[in-house]
Structures are given as structure tokens and as C-alpha cells.
Amino acid sequence: MIEIDDVTVELGGNRILDRITATVEDGRFVGLVGPNGAGKTTLLRTITGALAPDAGEVRVGGDRIAALSSKEASRRIAVVPQDTGLSFDFPVEEIVAMGRNPYQSRFSTEGETDRERVAAAMERTEVAHLADRPITAVSGGERQRVLLARALAQDAPVLLLDEPTASLDINHQVRTLELVRDLADDDGKTVVAAIHDLNLAAHYCDELLLLAGGEIRANGPPESVLSEDHLEAAFDTRAVVSSHPVTGSTYVTALPERPDEREGRVHVVGGGGTVSGLLYLLSAAGYEVSVGALNEGDSDLETARTLGLDAVTEEPFAPVGDAARREVESRIRAADVTVLADVEVGVGNLPNLRAAREADSVVVVEERPFEERNFAGSDAAATYAELRERGHVVGPDDLLSAVERAVAEAESEGSRRANAE
Helix, strand or coil: CEEEEEEEEEECCEEEEEEEEEEECCCCEEEEECCCCCCHHHHHHHHHCCCCCCEEEEEECCEEHHHCCHHHHHHHEEEECCCCCCCCCCEHHHHHHHHHHHHCCCCCCCCHHHHHHHHHHHHHCCCHHHCCCEHHHCCHHHHHHHHHHHHHHCCCCEEEEECCCCCCCHHHHHHHHHHHHHHHHHHCCEEEEECCCHHHHHHHCCEEEEEECCEEEEEECHHHHCCHHHHHHHHCCCEEEEECCCCCCEEEEECCCCCCCCCCEEEEECCCCCCHHHHHHHHHCCCEEEEEEEECCCHHHHHHHHCCCEEEEECCCCCCCHHHHHHHHHHHHHCCEEEECCCCECCCCHHHHHHHHHCCCEEEECCCCHHHCECCHHHHHHHHHHHHHHCEEECHHHHHHHHHHHHHHHHHHHHHHHHHC
16 A cells, blocks of 8 residues: 655655655554654655655655645545644534545535535544534644544545544543544454654554655564663663563563663562563662462463573472472572562462561562452462552562662661661
């Protein structure tokens, strides 16, 4: 559907795009990702024909975009811009109806087909109730949907979006990308969107195109494009790439700049796939990490072995026995902080929870209420409540900062005790 052939664009004496070559297949949702200034918006404008490349060409549906008239290009490509600001008090319905302009002559009036397309687009984007409201009187999220409705009314096979989730809260981000995903799946739209949030891009897009310095650094499925090496080269930052524990999508967590090795020992209590991402984070941050007890065959144990971490193990499907529990307690006593993951607790792994009582400092990573994952009764509930009461309770995104504080507190307490002796 879209062919970008050796495209170079220079603006103000600067080369913004440098010999870009890529294709977008019919009905695919492709995300443009990369740092600010990478050339994402310039590439989108070149695809629409708004910018003429200094070299190379863009073809849409087999035809050179530069050879098409403005109306013909608009019948093939609809655009949702990043800037949703509109200074005129047009009613929402009139804004959406502007999407029908490519099908009307200078002197023609709106026909039945135009009205049907506009009504359908407003229903699809859930803005029909705003029809008579001035565009300047609706919220940012509503305005984004109005502009998306205008693009749908345009009835073009290609949809380009420039940062469609910028400045939106998470609810509107998800609603917008869910709708765009449906347009590709159900309507066969070919979608290219510049998306700044790598995790949203990984979850919703079929493919990603990673731009940096005006060049394509990687192109393909999210799991291959969002590798740690590619991200470090493109964004000049360290990141950990794992699978999201709920969605299974590729999940990127940027790491602050730190020395390769950090002072501090951390023991992690989890299992059943709940701590793989945490192990990656803590290991990449330079902490000395141990984990367990984990049953043979547990995906968390495979992650620990891949990272070369110290792991306490137990036989497949076996409850945590006395020997394993003693090893866990030993690791916990030696650690500066123990991390308790959002793990389901049953009779078999209850000894892990009890062993965490040995910790001087606890960070509790909580995503679900404990009653939803407690299968070991009141004893487990009381133990968890005790650990939660005296620990730092955080979400996964705040794990590193919580561990850093806990390690610093442990070091301070160790120094105080040494001075007292």
C-alpha cells in the first residue's frame, strides 16, 4: 500500500531523512518510534505529499504521491495531526464533515452519501452526542476523537496519525489506539502512526519502524525492533526489555544511568512468571540478586538462570520444603532488602511468604489485592498484612526507586551500628 523508496529530505540545510526505504503492507498497523527529532513527523508529511523529497519517491497504491492531485491524494490518505488545536468555533459535526471535501466539487453541496459517512464516523468514534457543540468547547480527548472522525469520514484506505496519544490521559490513549487497531483489523485500513510510548506501540502495532538520526535503525515485529541494543543505539539510554506479565506484549523499562555494579543485595520472592521482569530490572541496575524458592520448570527460574542469578530451587510441582525454606531465609538475612512480588500464594509456596519475615527491609510490589491471589487462608493473609505494614508498597514502575531507598537505609543503619560498636 505504501512504498518509500530511498527518500532523502533536507530542511534548512539539515538532512532530516537520509535515504529511507520501507514498505507498509495493506491492512497493517505500523508504528513509527524513535527519539524526538528522529524525523517521524517529516516522514509522515512526505508520505502525504505535503513535503517533496530531495531524492527518492513515495508511492501509495502503486502511484507516485507527487503525481496525484491534492484531492486524489486526499482520497487515498487521511491524516490525524498532532496539533488538535482549532481556533474557529465550528460545530463538531461541521469539523467531521470537512473530511468529505475531497469528494465534492467547488460548487457541489453535501449529498446523502456524505451525510451517511459523517454520521457513521461520529458513531464509530463516539462523538455523535457532541455534534452541535463548538469544537473549542470539548476536551482534548474528545477533540482527538473528532479529528479521527473527520479522517474516517474521508473514507481513505490509508490513515496516518502523528502522535495520536500525546497529551492524553491513559484512558483516552487506550481508547484511541483500540479504535485504530479495530480500523486495521475490521475495516482493512492501512495505518501508520508516530507513537512516543514504546509500550503502547508494542502492544497495538503489527510492526514498528525505529527511526533515529534520520535513518531506519530497525524494522519489523515489536519484539525484534525493541531490543536492548537497538534502544540503546537509538535513544542513547539503557533499557530492559521483557514481556508484560498480563498482556504478554514486549515491555520496555528505561533505566537511569548508573555504574555497572551497585552496592546492595536483593532477594526476590515470587514465582509463576511474576518476577521475570523484576529480575531483569534489578540485575540490569547492577544489584546482586537472588531469588526463590522456585520450582523447576517455572519461567521465573529460567529467567534467573539466563541472567546468572543465585536461585533457590525445589522439585517440579513440589511444595517448598524445610531445606529450601532454610536456604531462602539465609538469602533473605544476607540481603539488604527483600522484594515480595505480586505472586499467588498457596499452601505449597506459603513458606516463602513466611521466610520473608526474616527480612529487615521489605519492598512489596502490589498490582492486585492480596485476597484475589490468596489460596492459603488466614495465616497467609496475616503474614502478608504484616509484611505490607512494615514494608514499602509500590507498583512495578516504582520498584527501582523503592529498592534504592531501602538499600540506602540499610547502609545507613549498618554504619550507625558499626559506629555504636
